Structure formats: structure tokens, C-alpha cells
Amino acid sequence: MHGFHIRGGRVIDPRQGVDDELDVIVQDGRIARIGKGLATPTGALVCDARGKIVSPGFVDLHAHLREPGEEGKETIETGSASAASGGFTTVCAMPNTQPPNDCRAITMLIKTRAREVGGVHVFPIGAITRGLAGEQLADFGELKEAGVVALSDDGKCVMNARLMRRALEYGRTFDLPIVQHAEDHELSRGGAMNEGAASTRAGIPGQPAEAEEIIVARDLILVEMTGARYHVAHASTARTVAMVRDAKARGLPVTCEVTPHHLALTDEACAGYDTSTKMYPPLRTQADVDALVAGLADGTIDAIATDHAPHSANSKQLEFDCAAFGIIGLETALPIALGLVSRGVLPLGEVIERLTWGPARTFKLNAGTMPEGAVADLVVIDPALEWVVTAEDTSSKSKNSPFLGKTMRGRAVFTLAAGVALCDRIEVT
């Protein structure tokens, strides 16, 4: 392999405490050297990263790659391309495929397909319950052996408290975090957006914030009871953030993620009935957005996770209440996160941390940092690059984004996963 010399960029690796203008040498798929004024090894391609940021490749704890079963929406190949285009080199794949990833065979299939594709690293998440039916635990031990990094029934909440208790206990035995899609389905039933003034105005049935908060409150009590690792997927309300903050202060093994869209949009975005503003959990109010940003800033929220949820136009070009829930997110996460820096609410190093080591540590992944000797997963970011989100330029197979047509600032311009260039928007010679 020829290797790369990434020259003169501002290298930020929060895990290593690095923030300096440095050269990075990549050889044989690994970070060979990091230092000042390094010589270009013979045959290495040079990437001029001056004025740019060099970060460990981003880690996404929450993506729906749709394979197996819904390849019309996304495949591991297109999802991987979408990830690389957005600067992600590690993606955790949610188990609500068809069939769901509730057994070794599906986990192995996902890992095999990811290897064949040769794109970003894909870590499968296993189902908590068989068939995501919420009735009987999946074989956690076998799933762990096959390589899952966490367990979730994402898309559905584990509603039964007894089953949730058992999942936490059995999950603890295998050191697997239980990732909850916190939503009391009875309270949220029929809702298509956040319940509040905006839903009243739009005449769309609402899902109250309390549907999420009631489950988080219950689960935190069960975490205290079991001592198990618990992760709140796509936290969306102010009270969820407050409860997680309190649980962490009490030393509970609780972690939490937020999506870029819940940081960027409010339920007012649903006023035009654009079905790309419809997702689980729904977009909330400005007060919730402010609390999520504060939670991200003070470390209550460990990770920015995309909840990348590809849907075909067929399932989105429908009446608002009939359209599918979810939006794609891998390619727009970075500029939204960088927006927090330009607004002065979060330093750049912290934003990078929530995209790299924060998520990696949450699921105990060997990723999200780039010391010498590590597998070369990195991204070169042009923080000033302005670009317009278009369907044509989107690598995901699906185009269901509320940001289509919007101008973004900041983009991944060069992504290396295991030393292989998967995305290059700058000249590498």
C-alpha cells in the first residue's frame, strides 16, 4: 500500500489530548507517525490539510442500514458510502432489519457484507427481544459472541418493565449496554409530531414529551436496581436531559445520545407538512433544543448519533400522518455539529469529542481515536466549505432529508477507513 502524508492540518484527537498543527503519516492501513514537519515516505500520496481539521473518523452509534430486507431504501454498501461522505468511519447498525438482527446468523451476515463492501467499519447492534416483539429476550450470549456491541429494540420501546429488568440483568452479565427507544406507546399512540402549540395549530395528532420521559424515569430506576449499562437513544426532551444528568451525578452507568436534527430543528418545522420533518422521536420545542445543547456541552450527552433512517420516496410522499418516520442523517451531521461551534455554544474540541471518543467509549468500541499504531480511521474537515445539500450529491440511496436545498458550512473532504480513501473532495497527489 502506498500510504498517505496528511500535511499541516490541525489534528484534534480528544482522547489523546491532541490539538495542534501536525503531519499524519498513514502506512499499511495504520497511523504510522504523527508529528511536526515529517518527511513524505516514498510512494505516499500527499494531502495538503493546511487550514483544515484532521480528526479521528466519526463514530455513529445509531444508523439504520436496512440490509438485510429493505435494500430498496439502503444497503450496507450505500450506507457505508453515505457514512464516509459525512466523515464517519464506524457505524453501529440498528437491528430492525427484515428479518431483525436477533440471532447469530443475521449478525454474521451483516459483518460479512460489510467486509465484502470494504467500506467503513460496521458494528451490529443486536435485538433485545426476539423478532423485536417485546416478549422474549434474544440470545444475548450468542449475539455477543457473534460480535454485537449493544442491544436495542430501536423503533420500539421495551414497554414491559419486567422484561426490561431481565434485559438489563442479562445484558449486564455479558457487558452489553441496553439501548432504549424511550417511548410509552400508549401515550404516544397515533401521534405524528410533538404535542404542543405547533401540533394544535397544524391539526396533527401529537406525541407528548412525557411519553419519552416516563420510560426514561422508569428505566433509570431499573438501572439503579440492576447496575446495568443503559443508553438512551435519541434523547429529545429537556426533562430527559435533566434526568440523565442527575443519574450520572449519582454514579449510574448511564449514557445518552442526541441526533443532529434534534439540535437543529423544532416542531415549528412541521408546519408545512413536509414529511421529511417526521421522525421518532418528534422534533420538539426550542426549550428542548436549548436543553439538549446544554446537555451536550456539559457532557450529560455523550454522543451525537445520526439515527440515519433511509426511506424511499414512496413511503414519504404521502399524507403527513401516513408517511414513514425517520430521516437520513450521516451526511449532514458534521455541519450541524459545527454550527454549535460557530454559535459559540460548544468549543470545537468538544464537538469532535462527541463525534469520536464520546460514542466509542459509550459502546466500548476500539475506534474514535488515532494514536500512532492505531488503525487509520480519520477524516479531514474543511470547516469553511459551503455546500448545498442536494439529492444528486447524497450518497445514501434515500433522499429523505429536511435539509435538502439548504446551504451547509463545513464538510468532510477526505475520509480514510483502515487506511483506504473512501471519500476525497480535495486533491491528493
Added chain:
Amino acid sequence: MSAKHLLGMESLDKGAIVQLLDRADAIHAGGKPGTALAGHTVVNLFMEASTRTRTSFEIAAKRLRADVVNVSESFSSSKKGETLLDTVRNIDAMGPTVIVLRHGSSGTPAMIAKRVRASVVNAGDGTHEHPTQALLDCGTIRRHKKRIEGLTVTIIGDILHSRVARSNLHALGKLGANVRVAGPRSLLPRGVESLGALVYDRIEPALEGADVVMVLRLQHERMTGGYVPSLRDYSRFFGVNAKNLHAAKHDAIVMHPGPINRGVELTSDVADGPQSVVLDQVAYGVSVRMAVLESVVS
């Protein structure tokens, strides 16, 4: 100057509302209907059951010499698995000037208006808006009370699921009325005060001194949804009757968008009594819809 579509009262300003009401008044007074729609086709696309609104639109369009085609739920393609957008695009390809849409999902008129050549008139979308109902309600109030500004209008019943209430809140607010909404808390939507309403959970104080009492229909499915325990309890505590109507002004008018559940939200003696203007609403509705159809094609 008039807008191409009529999607809701939220997007109409006071001037546009008054202009439509003035025109409807002129038509209602026996003014010669325009011939603006002669040779034009109006499609009444009703994806949800309706008799009076569809008939009202049909009569209005025919009085304006338009050709009218009614496409109702039982004949629609939705049961064949066709999407709404495909149905609408196919109808639009046949070149109607106006599509009048009634649909059970909020936001559908706005959605299709972006994708068709025809003018779109919202004849009721989900729990969002029913603008021609609000126009005919405002016009009826104005005809009886000679003004709207400063009046106290009390809307009683299932505010949560009512597109009529939402459209009237927008329209009456813009025209300067003081609007109260009243009903059990389980049927009052969160944040309804942001639409400019004073909120009451008991109807007696809400009726106090009202100039206009607007009673909404209680759908039977609200019982299965657990919003109210029984028709009996609802009618006892939230039904309008001759006794509790005394709290309103002696010359208060009583309105209902229909169809009435007699003995549930409104007793028959009030529905048929001297204060009721229910049939005036229906009669005026045709004139309002004529004014609306003229306006969207002009």
C-alpha cells in the same frame, strides 16, 4: 389580487376575509352570480364522508355555471392502493380549474396545492382547518349581529379534534372577536391559548355574557378513544340546553356546523328554537362557497 388557493384561515389576512364576506353577502342578497366559472370544471374530491359540504360546493359551482364532477370516497382509488398524490395528479391532468378537497389527513390541501395546476379549495382537512365553514360562520354572525369586532364567541365541545374550531379561532381572532373555548380538558388541545382563545373547562362561565354560542359535534369514536367516559356524562356537563343558555346574552345566537347529535351536545329545543341560526348557516354556506370559487379562479 385574490389567492389561487384557499387552504386555511391562518394564511388569510383580515382584508381578504372581509372581501370574501362582502362578496358572499352580495350574492346572498340576490346579486347576479358571476359567470367566471362558465366552461370551467370543478372537481369535488371528497376522500372522507360528507353530505352537506359536498352538496353545498356542488350547488355553489353549478350556480356559477361550472361543470361539476363529484369524486367521493367510495369511487376513489385509495382503496386500490393508489396514493393520494397519484389520484390528484390524474385528476389534475384532465384539466379542472378547481379541485375542492375533503380529506381525513391534516395538511393534504397544502401538499397537493404544490403539485397541481388547478386551484385547490380546502373543504376540510383532518383536524386542521375547514376554511369555508369558518367563512360561513363569520358571515352568519355578521348578518345577525351587524359586526364581529368586540363580540364574545364561545365555542363548546371537542376542540381537540375540530377543524371548525381551529379555522374559526383564526378567522374570528383576525376579525376582532373575543373567542372562548370550552370543553372537558381531555378535548382541549395543548397550547390552544396560543391561537388566541380563552380556555374554560366548564361551560357555564364560558357562556356568561356570550353573544354567540358555537356548539361542536361530539364524534362517537371519542368514547372508544377514552376522551370522555360516556355520552351521558358528556351531555350532562357539556351539552348546551335552554337552562345553561340563560347565562349567555338574551339575544345570543346558537350555531352548529352539523350534523347535530340531538340530545348530546345540543338539546332539540335549543337547536330548533328562536336563537338557533343553524339553517341560516347552511343557506349562507352556498353563497360563501360561490364567493370562494369566484375568488380562486379570478
